[in-house]
Amino acid sequence: MNRSPASSRQRSPDDQRINPVEVTPVHQRASRRLREPDLLASEEVDVLVRVVLWKAIHDDDSAEPAAIFCTHVITAEFNGRFVDRLLWTCRNWFKQVDIPLPRSTFWVPLEPKTRKNAGQKLIAFVKFMTVLLSDVPRNPGAASMGSLHSGHIVSMAVLLCDSCRLVMISPQLDCEAKVECLRTALPTAGEAAERGAPARMAALMACLRDAFLSPDVPEKARLTLLELAELRASGWKLSLEQQLYYTRLNDAAAD
Numbered sequence: 001m002n003r004s005p006a007s008s009r010q011r012s013p014d015d016q017r018i019n020p021v022e023v024t025p026v027h028q029r030a031s032r033r034l035r036e037p038d039l040l041a042s043e044e045v046d047v048l049v050r051v052v053l054w055k056a057i058h059d060d061d062s063a064e065p066a067a068i069f070c071t072h073v074i075t076a077e078f079n080g081r082f083v084d085r086l087l088w089t090c091r092n093w094f095k096q097v098d099i100p101l102p103r104s105t106f107w108v109p110l111e112p113k114t115r116k117n118a119g120q121k122l123i124a125f126v127k128f129m130t131v132l133l134s135d136v137p138r139n140p141g142a143a144s145m146g147s148l149h150s151g152h153i154v155s156m157a158v159l160l161c162d163s164c165r166l167v168m169i170s171p172q173l174d175c176e177a178k179v180e181c182l183r184t185a186l187p188t189a190g191e192a193a194e195r196g197a198p199a200r201m202a203a204l205m206a207c208l209r210d211a212f213l214s215p216d217v218p219e220k221a222r223l224t225l226l227e228l229a230e231l232r233a234s235g236w237k238l239s240l241e242q243q244l245y246y247t248r249l250n251d252a253a254a255d
Contacts, residue, residue, distance in 0.1 A: 026098055037077040037082055045085050048082070049086050052066050052086075056128040057121050063128040063131065064131045067128045068131065069164055070132055097121070119173040122167050123167060128191070134188045169207060172219070176221060183228070203234060212226060219253050223250055224250075
């Protein structure tokens with residue numbers, strides 16, 4: 001039987017790069033079991049975690065949907081294998097920020113359209129951890145928590161706090177990007193991070209203080225840093241009066 005030219009030609013290296021939609025048998029089995037993640041084999045969990053985290057860090061606008069996907073899996077499992085592996089992989093990546101996330105032998109991701117520098121990857125990681133921490137259920141005793149416990153939540157908060165500190169000292173980010181990143185992250189992670197690791201929170205606040213005292217910081221960014229410092233001093237919750245005060249100051253600085 002004669003083969004068509006399309007079927008007989010050799011696949012180029014570009015053709016051999018697997019599209020995320022073109023999943024392997026491992027991913028097909030994983031997809032069927034996502035509603036019952038406890039049925040996933042350890043190898044499948046490892047592949048799933050690495051794929052999701054790689055996309056969250058490298059692909060534009062993927063951090064939030066990746067984190068929401070993770071919370072769905074976390075709250076559906078009971079053996080804790082996915083959340084444990086996810087946090088282990090996050091810690092491992094964080095220790096090697098400038099080293100690419102190891103790629104699974106079962107999946108070769110497409111290269112992102114634009115390559116991010118280390119600072120941009122850090123911001124994506126912060127956004128991923130922020131959404132992950134804010135999206136998980138708040139009540140450790142609820143049945144919907146699945147395998148998640150307070151230790152996991154503290155680990156997420158500590159990772160977020162430490163990555164925020166690196167954002168603040170990153171030479172690849174401007175002041176506006178740094179402050180905007182913290183404006184989103186600290187109200188979510190601050191209280192849990194300080195409760196679980198007060199020394200790390202103190203180190204982060206020292207970075208904020210140094211930035212606040214720097215003569216190169218724009219007025220609007222300085223106001224945000226002051227607001228974040230007062231947020232911590234107020235037990236991580238600003239009163240309505242405090243919120244209105246900083247809103248007026250920011251509006252005046254913008255004029």
